[in-house]
Amino acid sequence: MFYTPRVTGYVKDDLSQEEIERQRDLYGPLTQAVRELVDATIRTTVDDDEIRQAQADVEEIVARLRTSQLDGPYGVRFGGEGRGRPWGNTVVGVRNAAAPPLVIHHDDEGNAWSDFHLGAAYEGPPNLVHGGVSSMILDQMLGEAAGAGGKPGMTGTLTLRYRKGTPLGDLRAESWIDRSEGIKTWAKGHIIGPDGVTVEAEGVFILPKWAREAIATQDPTRPTPKYFE
Amino acid sequence: MFYTPRVTGYVKDDLSQEEIERQRDLYGPLTQAVRELVDATIRTTVDDDEIRQAQADVEEIVARLRTSQLDGPYGVRFGGEGRGRPWGNTVVGVRNAAAPPLVIHHDDEGNAWSDFHLGAAYEGPPNLVHGGVSSMILDQMLGEAAGAGGKPGMTGTLTLRYRKGTPLGDLRAESWIDRSEGIKTWAKGHIIGPDGVTVEAEGVFILPKWAREAIATQDPTRPTPKYFE
Structure with missing residues (x-):
């Protein structure tokens, strides 16, 4: 989402693109290591x-990392140009080891797609993706489609239809704008497993009043917000 | 869910209740340490x-844990008596550091409730719970209500209505059975924040054919399954 000082947690730090890439290269590998640790903690059979x-070793690392930290969650941070950085986001955050993370592609017509992998940390029924994880991913995907089409919004309603179990492993999600009226955008999407579509979703995304006001008053040289982070 | 050898990932290990509690005391604190590490990785501001x-230190711990591990995800394991252990489950798993985890209470009338805390790892919009996390939690809660009322099932459809943003922090979820017909159970629920209900959900849960067959043939001395894990 675009930067607005009126909503807590949207922080403008004016980082250069170069500095942002440097941070991504620094934090990405740490986060990936922690992601592996989450998986290993579930699956390990080493002795007591x-x-x-x-x-003890993990607690020691935590203590070192906590010697200097943000007071609260990461929020969304904005550099000198372009897109925000929702690096704590639970689906796409590059600093969030609980995120798969999804790398989501968009076009300008309101389509979004992502190929991703879900391992042991996303299990519900044995060997299957938790139904709630599918809904979480589709919420993000539909929101990104709405934003990609220039119609960002927060989720109003979301309906999921579970066609069959989604196996853990390599998966794909696709989403698109179905239609829009004023501040409301209807988006649809699905998750595809090795045997076809497993879960379908439809949602309504609504641009909140504070965001409409922020857009109306923001610097017109800034790019149109692509999605609601 | 009850044990059935016909579905991969339901493993009967016949552990005693004492051994299960010993494992819980062993793995719970490691998982909590990793959960803290996920949070610290998002929020730390220590130097490069x-x-x-x-x-490097996390990678070294991962290597040690991986010297002996399960081939795949945890699945659901069954001891000598009672409930299964979905310890890898992404919402309630005691060995899953990506799970808050929710501790869910039930009664026999199909009611379920849980008080839980969501920190930085569950962020969507700044300072707010990701809409997809709310849907994930409500999927689990509604499924548990269905099971608590003796009507376990897998999610067929799920509809979420987002009333207002859900702030990160201490939250409560409640769910209950609305009605049931044959193999279908309709459950409802909501998440409550400091200012009241933030998200409402309704879902249909369906007992799959393989589970109906397994129930029909299982040892009649085993307890009725309380929920579908």
Whole structure:
């Protein structure tokens, strides 16, 4: 989302694109290592002493990282140009080890798509993606489609239809704008597994009043917001 | 869910209740440490060398944990008595650091409730819970209500209505059975923040054919399954 000082958590730090890329190269690999640790913590069968030692070692790393930290969540940060950085986001955040993370592609017509992998951390029924994870991913995907078409908004309603189990592994999600009227945009999407569509979604995305006011008053040289972060 | 050898990932290990509690006391604290690490990785502002050192140290722990591990996800494991252990589950799993985790209470009338905390790892819009996280939690909550009322099932459809933003922090979720007909159960629920209900959900849960067959043939001395894991 575009920067607006009226909503807490949208922070303008004016970082250069070069500095943003440097940070991405620094934090991305740490986050990936923690993601692997989440997976290994679920799946490990090492003996009890090794588990206790791992716990102590992780606690020690946490203490070091917490010697200097943000007071709250990451929020969305804005550099000198372009898109915000929702790096704590639970679906796409490059600093969030609980995020798969999805890398989502868009076009200007309101289409979005992503190829991604879900491992042991996303399990519901055995070997299957948790139904709630599918809904979480589709919420993000539909919101991104709305934004890609120039109609960003926050989720108003979301309906999921579960056609069959979604196996853990390599998956694809696709979303698109169905129609829009004023501040409301209807988007649709689905998740595709090895045997076709597993879950379908439809949602209404609504641009809130504060955002409409912010858009009306923002610097006209800034790019149109592409999605609602 | 009850144990059935016909579906991969439901594993009967016949652990005693004492051994299960011992494992919970062993893995719970490691998982909590990793959960703290996920949060610290999002929020830390230590210098670059500290980040690189943390990455190396985490990678070393992962390598140790991976010297012996399950081939795939955790699945649901069954001891000698009672409930399964969905310890890798992305919402409630005691070994899953990506899970808040929710501790969900039930009664026999199909009501479920949970008080839980969502921190920086669950952010969507700044300072707010990701809409997809709310849908994920409500999917689990509605499924647990259906199971609590003796009507377990897999999610067929799920509809979310977002009334207002859900702030990160201490939250409550409640769910209940609305009605049921044959293999279909309609459940409802909501998330409550400091200013009241933020998201409402309604879903249909359906007992799949393989589960109906498994129930019909299972050991009649086993307890009725309380929810579909």
